[in-house]
Amino acid sequence: MTPDALQPTRSVRIPLDEVTIRASRSSGPGGQHANVTASRIEASFDVAASGALSEDQKRRIVNRCGPVVRAVAQDARSQVRNRDLALRRLEERLGRALHVPRARTATKPTQGSRKRRLEGKAKRGAVKRDRRRPSGGDD
Helix, strand or coil, X not given: CCCCEECCCCCCCEEHHHEEEEEECCCCCCHHHHHHCCCEXXXXXXXXXXXXXXXXXXXXXXXXXXXXXXXXXXXXXXXHHHHHHHHHHHHHHHHHHHXXXXXXXXCCCCHHHHHHHHHHHHHHHHHHXXXXXXXXXXX
8 A cells, every 4th residue: 555645744745746756677686587677666856846845844855865855675576565665765764854853941950969969079079188198297
């Protein structure tokens, strides 16, 4: 079963007519069958020509993946299986490119962590102080 659109994120839906699918002969060993079947699939997506993406989304994808996003599959012997794999890989690449990292919110150290830090510093200082040569007026 092949989907009618790619959905890299919950809000983005790219129709399959915007994706170019090309078949060619697979490389590597495989005997007589692999030499005559076009089971390798290359799915490519032209970002600039897409009507499903906003300008901000297009800019984000172009910056991370380039103007044309490609995914290739030649793992399986079946062209249909490779088509599904290539579309899934293309969807994953687009999803990663569209991901907006959450802004980090600065937090303050807790009172307990500040107390532990100061106790550790005092303990370390005491260790160093105990290593010093004793100062005595016994001359």
